Amino acid sequence: MSGPPPIALWVSVVLLVMALLLQVTLLPGMTPAGVRPDLLLAVLLCIGVLNGIGVETAILGLSAGFAADFLAGYLIGLNAFLLLGSVLVADRVLQSFTRSNVVILFGVVVTLNFFSELIRAVAVRLSGMELGPVHVVALISATSALYTGLAAALLYYFMGKYLSIQEPVWGWERGARR
8 A cells, every 4th residue: 555654553552542532521522413523433544544454453443442432331342343343344445445545545434434323323222222313313423424534534644644654563564464
């Protein structure tokens, strides 16, 4: 994959922790009608695109998902499952492209976030919590997916420009897949 150089593991962890803290502390109180971007998904897939999605990115996603679940305090394992699934699907989709591209990343993030939000809504409903009408849930999911896609596009640009390094990362050469 061509594009910006990869970013270091410690930078990836710091970015995920910052995204997690923003997502569980500030965003719930600042979002209109419950519509908010999934910052963990946006940061995780940007890291994956910049570093080449592999086992390390999947482990980061699973860890970040469990951390989000424990901080949110409900449906433990749901975010971990959704982030891990998103990383694995993104890996398969992005393997078919030879270059990393912000438009491809935007499309992948919007699609994955939309389906993640719908799965999250079904899981919440099955757990006994009340949700609004189906069209409202779909509208919130679509709006959240667009917000997340825009966040990912901006993060991809800034992470690639300001946080990239030139050395091999996590034991593999740039673009090499496992």
